[in-house]
Amino acid sequence: MADDESQSGPSVPPALTTVHSPVGYRLISAQEAEERFRVSADVGYPYVDFADEQEIRLYEGGLHVAGHLEPEGDSDWVPYNTVVDGDLTVDGDLAWWDDSGGNFFLVTGALRARNVLLSGCPNVVVRGDLEVAGGICGSYGEDGGVLVVCGRTRARIIISRSYFGMTFAEQPQALLVADPHYTNCPVDFTEEELDTVLLPELLDDHGTADAWKIKEALREGRQVLRAGVRPSHLAALEELDALLVRAEEVTELDLSERKLRHFPEQLLSFPNLRVLSLEGNAELKTIDPRIGELAALEELRLAGTQLTGLPESIGRLRNLRLLDISDNAFTALPDSLGDLDRLEVLHAAKLTCPLPDTLARLHTLRELDLSRQHQGRYHCDTLVDFPPIVTRLTGLRTLDLSYVWLASVPDELLNLTELEELNLSNSLSARLTRLPDLARLPRLRVLRLSGRTPGSNQPPPSRDLLSGIWDITTLEHLEIDRWGKETFDGRKARTAFRALPDDAFTHLSNLRHIDLSFNELTTLPESFFGLRRLDFAGLRYTKLDRPTLERLRAMFPRTRLDLRDTGTKEVVHDPNWQSVHALVRMGAEKQVAQDHAAAVTAFEEAVALCAPGACHSDYDRLYAHYGLVDALGQLAENAPDGDRPEPTAKLIRYAEQTLSLVPGTIWHFTDEGAFQEEVKRRTGNALAWHLLHSGEPERALAAVEQALSVADAPEYDFVRDTQVRVLLALGRTDDAYRVADQILSRDPSFGDLTDIAALPEFQSWRQTQRTAAPEAPGSAR
Secondary structure, X not given: OOXXXXXXXXXXXXXXOEEOOOOOOEEEOHHHHHHHXXXXXXXXXXXXXXXXXXXXXXXXXXXXXXXXXXXXXXXXXXXXXXXXXXXXXXOOEEEEEEEEEEEEEEEOOOEEEOEEEEEEEEEEEEOOOEEEOOEEEEEOOOOOOEEEEOOOEEEEEEEEOOOOEXXXXXXXXXXXXXXXXXXXXXXXXXXHHHHHHEOHHHEOOOOOEOHHHHHHHHHOOOOOEOOOOOOHXXXXXXXXXXXXXXXXXXXXXEOOOOOOOOOXXXXXXXXXXXXXXXXXXXXXXXXXXXXXXXXXXXEEEOOOOOOOOOOHHHHHOOOOOEEEOOOOOOOOOOHHHHHOOOOOEEEOOOOOOOOOHHHHHOOOOOEEEOOOOOOOOOOOOOOEOOOHHHHHOOOOOEEEOOOOOEOOOOHHHHHOOOOOEEEOOOOOOOOOOOOOOHHHOXXXXXXXXXXXXXXXXXXXXXXXXHOOHHHOOOOXXXXXXXXOOEEEOOEEEEOOOOOOOOOOOOOOOOOOEEEOOOOOXXXXXXXXXXXXXXXXXXXXXXXOOHHHHHHHHHHOOOOEEEOOOOOOOOOXXXXXXXXHHHHHHHHHHHHHOOOHHHHHHHHHHHHHHOOOOOOOOHHHHHHHHHHHHHHHHHHHHHOOHHHOHHHHHHHHHHHHHHHHHOOOOOOOOOHHHHHHHHHHHHHHHHHHHHHHHOOOHHHHHHHHHHHHOOOOOHHHHHHHHHHHHHHHHOOOHHHHHHHHHHHHHHOOOOHHHHHHHOOHHHHHHHHHHHHOOEOOOOOOO
């Protein structure tokens, strides 16, 4: 695409009439349509099945419509299909839809129109070129709406959203906004980014793109994107061009997730480049063989770039210490990888081909990630032989083979006498009957050995595989979660895991981290309570009895115990539970009575009683932290300037703790989930505000972004007001004004932004946004 939406700016189109059923067609049968036009070659809609209900109209010799063209019929059903044999020229807009059963609209030649506006589930096929003066927009296509163009496509802008599919024979000469899963071409902006680049007046009340407003703007010849927005792949190339004047000074470049469509040639002009990231550019697909010229490179990240191979010249990067080639589609890897004699870290997750034998020469390799390695379409659909080359990498300290359906784990693994970390989680199944004697690995500190299979199509492994782990005296970190009851093919495949061997931990005195979650353990062996160095114990979804829980609390007062979902939430008869609950209620009452100091005291006492292993309600614990943030905020606001730093510092500390207590996944449709969202929203906002006024805008931005993740609705614009202030403090004036403009376009009387709205600079910025025009035809750079 080119730089601007329009070279001449928007213009008001002339008034045109709407034509629903142009004259000059004849009806044809489904058989004739298929024989003459091979409709099914491009149309997925099963029109033959509805031949008795939908007629097929044929316009021979092409069609010219001196106005807009829309279908006839009610709001749900277009009772006919259309074939234009030749070119179709529409002086106005082609607006085609079907909200129910579907229909097809086939043009065997070229289609020219002012705009093409599609909705619902029509199948629109253009076998020639598609030339549009304005925009192409497709929406609400979840029932099968598609646009297929077999020739070239030219427009100012193309927007595909809400599952409307678009397939092009070549990259459109237009700015393309679409979900990458619903188009076959690289996009300039994803559908998720559309809300941030659209003009605010084209958003709905929830701040998301409104398809009808977008189409109305296109009909009226108005721009739809904010001024100055640039696709990240073009902006990245421009940034590289700007750096060329000081190319020798540049040592690090992060071009990850920039939608790059080719390897930027400018990179070859940075002779002292040590760190380069191209990860997440899914359209990259190839690496320039001249990459070997970047001899100073020490870190190269190529994950998620859809590579099928690497150039042999990769072996010339003799200073390379880290290489990440994860999540690609390799058919083979070059032998020259064995020439990287300083390589220490190789990440090759989701590898789809064997490792070359030459890797055995990499005596400096310390970390190898082969997680999710697979030979079929998915990581869990085929058995994978243990990579034999791995057993020859005797310098390895970290090996990750998680989520690989391993056929075996050979004894030759014990050759890795320097190995400190081994991850075999989610890689075991009933096909694997034994493990090597891992106690013979003299430096093994970390072992991850989850009992879950890579996929649901494999029978679970036997707990007999665990028999040797209790003798690994060097272990500091052990994960043996999910070894409990399992069924496979409707039959019991593994019994409940209710008890550990009595002497399980006798020889594991160095353990600091143990995860026993998702096992049906009802008690813990005596040897467990002798673990004096324990920092963390994961016991989620166990069934530990009450005496065991009480003993854990007494014996491990400083250990972080994860006892979620062990049935302890509702033990209201426990004295500690009752004390916490009473203090939280007292703190809430004091807060309502405006006695903020007393509220702080009560909430802090409640928090102190929520020690690891202590019995309390998760809700009470979260409420106590949340209440502290609110009460301390009131104290800080009302304190004299000289006394304000103390409550502010405490607020920041408790706010960070509060956010850490909110689960990553919130079930928003439950009462508990609604409370957690409120906590995250208001605590994140308060934390951002006080960090901002404490001179830490970077941390404030991270905090307000957490709050914004649960603040979509306009009623939470107070969070966006905080975001505006933080962005201004960071010097990101343009971003701040965009957010303010979005709020004020929705609610011009929004009081919190009165000062921003009155700024001459902001008013000038808004005027510029409404007169500039960003989209334009062109081709990818």
